[in-house]
Amino acid sequence: MSWRLVARQGVRESWRNWELPGTIIAFALIFGLIGYWTGPAALGSGNDGSALFGLLAGTMLVLVPATAVTIAHDDVAGRREDGRLRLLLGQPISRRSIVLGQYLATVVTIVSAVLVAVSTGLFIASVRAGELAPPEMAATLVGAGVLMGLSYLGIGIAISTALKTTNFSGTLAFAAFLGFTFVWQVLPRSLLWVVDRFVDVPSNPWWLVYVDTMSPVLATGRLIAPGTSYEALAGTDDVTVTAFAGVVLCWWIVVLPMLALMRFERTDL
């Protein structure tokens, strides 16, 4: 169970270097401000809170992935680059335990930040509006935040595990963040438009929704949204697409880090 030891050490380091409390405080401040300014209009006067949800979800859609890759890209590559990994691996700890432990330490940061942020934002909004935010909204936001956070942590950890220096891992992680969070929303359609000789076709091909769903952000929305009444997450009623979204998230959260780990276990420090 040496992964627990590594995870505990990781949490201790992130607490003492202010990564963990800093992330929590920053998330809580941003979500708190959104709740403060939009809460009365979004929840009061019989409104269902969709506007508040859209703003919080939109903020989360950028904030969580950016924070997750920033934290995770350095986790293994940074330790490998500066020699801390050589000290850790001098103990009877496997490389697998190191990666798993570091992954879990970053999960603690992201999940704590999401929980505190959503609680703070909805609490302040509810107090300001004099109306309690629907529990479904809180559950959806937390679920979406955690799934997106885990996906981007998986991407970040995989990059960090596969590369030897933080220069490369940082660049690639940032590119992954930009690509999957923003570019992926428009790239498949743009390519299709070019292939179709710049003519808008009346309906999209059947596979486009699957290509879209390969982005962790869209996959999260499609997995979470069918159970909710919120359209801000671009949900779908298509069960196949929802199942595909589950597979995609499983790929980013579990399979990709495992593939990177398998490579890491065979390479020199």
Add this chain to the structure above:
Amino acid sequence: MPAIELDGVSKAFGNVVALRDLDLTVDSGEVFGFLGPNGAGKSTTIDLLIDYARPTHGDVTVLGHDVQSDPVAVRRKTGILPEGYRPMRETTGREHVEFAIEARNADADPDAVLERVGLAGEGKREASGYSKGMAQRLALGMALVDDPELLILDEPSTGLDPHGVRRMREIVSDAADRGATVFFSSHILEQVEAVADRVGILRDGELLTVDSIDGLRESVGVEGQLSITLDGLVDGAVDAVRALDGVTVVGVDGSTITVSCSDARKVAVVDAVRRDGATVVDFETDESSLEDLFVATTGETA
């Protein structure tokens, strides 16, 4: 059972060959010094022993375990002082030792470990603020937790002051006394000479020789010096010494004759002087040092 076995091990980094067909066996309970000029492949060899790097060809077995297939089993029984490490961030020296104790599931007192390596009273400080020598002591302390069967030390004296070097030597001797195997690389040849049962000399990724230091002296044939002080200079004594094979008179100072010869010829020199009727008042020998042997073997200084 050998503690360490390297069988036909080669390691290449791209086009650069760091080790070529290395065969080496270190017996259990042995103190083995690993020498070689910079870039000879010492650290690469150590990295292979602890699975920090993987061989391109060959097998590495440590304490009966194949290092590639079961590195954790090797590290459970091995204390490792690696090269090029850095302490964990935001973590005190004591917490480093506690980490090692927990990783090894050992029952050890962190303060006692810190005291053993000369860091008593420094345990509450963040280790990232330690000097290089203190960090080296800390890493050694982590390696010593639970009295491992094998100690692998890569340049253990790096950054240490003379007290630290002496303490390091004592620790190696203590480990040997309790039956542990010690495998270490070092540039401080006096230290290797003081504690090693055998040494291996590596150059350009090839193991040139493995022997005890006495065995090396014999096989390499590097000459030492012998100074004999007589009760009065007898001209015949100098001529008698000059007549001996393999002996060179390098100086005559009053009643003292200094000769250069192999260790094996020194008794013959004394016998020749006495046969000539001279009385030996005093004599002093200066053995070929490990540095001399190293230079003779590798053609380079350490």
